[in-house]
Amino acid sequence: MLLRLNHVALAVPDIEAAAATYRETLGASVSQAEALPEHGVTVVFVELENTKVELLEPLGDTSPIAAFLAKNPKGGMHHICYEVADIVAARDHLVASGMRVLGNGEPRIGAHGKPVLFLHPGDVHGTLTELQQV
């Protein structure tokens, strides 16, 4: 079911500072910061040869990463996202296997314009896991 690793998301308290570290110190190809108010984050993409890392800074009062940064004020690894061919089939299989899908259980359109869902980290050995339809 899991195909490519789509991205690894790192929460950071200051996205411009983090972008500068990846661009200037680590020598990576780094996008401009993009505000996604409907997702409650500002995002920067670190483009690697085979996948990407997403830097996420909270945006707005109800950001989904605010609690994580309150607990990890310096930032840290927030979630991992895998691609699947069919998000509804994946969801049905995983729910039948006893996994919990966050939210109302239905895939929603994610930050890349494709259907996504998040699995409860307690069902994936502590790692917040996103699935995205290719």
Added chain:
Amino acid sequence: MLLRLNHVALAVPDIEAAAATYRETLGASVSQAEALPEHGVTVVFVELENTKVELLEPLGDTSPIAAFLAKNPKGGMHHICYEVADIVAARDHLVASGMRVLGNGEPRIGAHGKPVLFLHPGDVHGTLTELQQV
């Protein structure tokens, strides 16, 4: 400097249970567990189309992931590893930029038989970051 994402490492308290989740529930290609006593971990590789995820369980009394699991008993995202062309040149550049290399500052041979180093997470916005020479 950063080339491919080599792996994402997830610490887990029970590697056989985690391997079963990735193999049977998430439908991934998963290796047999391999004990690496010189690195203080048992490792399972989850092979994706473009990279791999490593599941790590502590091995022995001085495992480098024991403290992480004591703080995150259900497991969680432990570190991210990028490939670089020349680990010594990378180290020299990063140290000159003010980053701290863990341990004695010298690259050592990692779990894949290649030279690696770890950057202090406090210098990489909270994420423990490994570099591996290709």
